[in-house]
Amino acid sequence: MKLLGLVGSNADLSYNRDLLQYIQKEYVDLFDLEIFEIKDIPMFNQSQDLTESVLIQNLKRKIFQSDGVIIATPEHNHTVPAGLKSVLEWLSFKIHPLQDKPVMIVGCSYYDQGTSRAQLHLRQILDAPGVGAITMPGNEFLLGRAKEAFDELGNLNDEKTRQFLGETLHKFVRFIGVASQLKEPEPLPEEDLHATGQIATTIPDVDMHAEDWVEQAIEKVKPVKGATYVELDRGILTVDQINALLKSIPLEITFVDANNQFLYYNHNADSAQMFAHRKPGQVGNPIGDCHPARTYKHVQAVIAALRSGQTERVQMPVPTHGLDKYVVHNYAAMHDDEGHYAGVNEYILDIKPIIDFYLKKTGQQLTGGSVDAVSSASQKVTPPIAPQVDAISSASKKD
CATH class of the missing domain: 3.40.50.360 (Flavodoxin domain)
Structure with a gap:
């Protein structure tokens, strides 16, 4: 508690x-x-x-x-x-x-x-x-x-x-x-999963649904690339170094902005090899285009809870990847320097190799209880999330 x-x-x-x-x-x-x-x-x-x-x-x-x-x-x-x-x-x-x-x-x-x-x-x-x-x-x-x-x-x-x-x-x-x-659950605002609005960083006049959205957006805004240095919060890296760093992280990372537009994933594997099966042509899409309509209420529940501040993080094990894995989808709210909601960082990983490594190095064992591949005693998901979701006085005194 x-x-x-x-x-x-x-x-x-x-x-x-x-x-x-x-x-x-x-x-x-x-x-x-x-x-x-x-x-x-x-x-x-x-x-x-x-x-x-x-x-x-x-x-x-x-x-x-x-x-x-x-x-x-x-x-x-x-x-x-x-x-x-x-x-x-x-x-x-x-x-x-x-x-x-x-x-x-x-x-x-x-x-x-x-x-x-x-x-x-x-x-x-x-x-x-x-x-x-x-x-x-x-x-x-x-x-x-x-x-x-x-x-x-x-x-x-x-x-x-x-x-x-x-x-x-x-x-x-x-x-x-x-x-x-x-307590009655507090109703949260409806999320625009089709990203029909705009925020300060939205790239205008580029069709979000286009397969070549990235290429069109590059042509529109002329972003820095290659050996150009970027000043970060604590460091200076080139664009190439940032790309290499993100690709080397053993997670599937997805960024959805505050307008619910899917803007990035660390493309370190082909779609078929990924847990979430991201495709290059999806980048730029509204998040609603990345999910079947049957999952919309669950995607909305996750994003609305993060945007409202009801929770900072949603963790959800997804059991459909096989018994030899324990894949966890994590959704974290992002905020700018002024504390305003800036989008969702989704990161996905199989934690079983980490657990196996820990047990091997410490000599400890997992004992007692039965395995539940869908939920966890330490998990608190608010609101309910379904497994299908892969979305993205005076000075002299103390008072």
């Missing part, structure tokens, strides 16, 4: 951050907790819409991809800090990632009340239209006198406090399970 811990303070020193860090290390066997800092997110200003900024989009994706959220809030003037309130404003302005998301509230304070009034206020905010979180009822973890609560290693000193926190966290895990049964 994956949870997101939201530090409700933008202070450099915060007992609420310490509490989340304690939960993160102490309950690693119960869930995977990722801690998110709000201190770099600018204050909410409707006149300067930053909904599409990297920071807010990144937070949106992390909330979407988590099973639940733990918010650790200080108490400032009997309420939540301005920074936390501002973040919740961003998350209910044009985007609503907390809608129907299970949330648990915890909090530390210097005094005996342990953020009780702030927690009550936060519950009201989380219940507001536009936020719509499912806040766990009847369980408050209020840590008062926080300065004395932690030892030098960041652990909670009091045994009863540790026990109560553990009980509350176990209840939250069960609460997430119950809440997930009540």
Whole structure:
């Protein structure tokens, strides 16, 4: 289970951050907790819409991809800090990632009340239209006198406090399970699999369906080639070196852009020898042209989930390649430097040789259970995917 811990303070020193860090290390066997800092997110200003900024989009994706959220809030003037309130404003302005998301509230304070009034206020905010979180009822973890609560290693000193926190966290895990049964799947926008629109990198006036799309596009845009150097994120390579590098990678790599146009695959084998059977004449096609119509709803489900930020990656074993192989199709969302969706990187590989190599080198064995060539206990596919898819406070205090 994956949870997101939201530090409700933008202070450099915060007992609420310490509490989340304690939960993160102490309950690693119960869930995977990722801690998110709000201190770099600018204050909410409707006149300067930053909904599409990297920071807010990144937070949106992390909330979407988590099973639940733990918010650790200080108490400032009997309420939540301005920074936390501002973040919740961003998350209910044009985007609503907390809608129907299970949330648990915890909090530390210097005094005996342990953020009780702030927690009550936060519950009201989380219940507001536009936020719509499912806040766990009847369980408050209020840590008062926080300065004395932690030892030098960041652990909670009091045994009863540790026990109560553990009980509350176990209840939250069960609460997430119950809440997930009540939640209706969020409808995602329909994907244009025929790429009828355009994006900034679309090459205009070249027929996407043409067998020689690549040659026509080259003639149109005059791309660099050969020994011409290309500046990359961390390195400089020639076009020839980039091609050689991509062909040498022992994966089948396919790139579909944000307009759902199939633009590239690393052509290192003939079509008949490939798991996905890519053909040179398919490059340039809308992704819909690369699949039979019966698979469209599954292709749309994968792309819509990646585009929306509901998930960053979909993994799907495909059993049709024989019992001597375990072929996995991986679909990863790509983003530009501004955090905007940039397309799908599909990479396909047979992982059985990797597993065999590992077992041989370590002397370990696979034991127990039966082989299921279609699904995996560690696999989480959202939404459902069918096997046919081959697509592409003050400075002196911590709060």
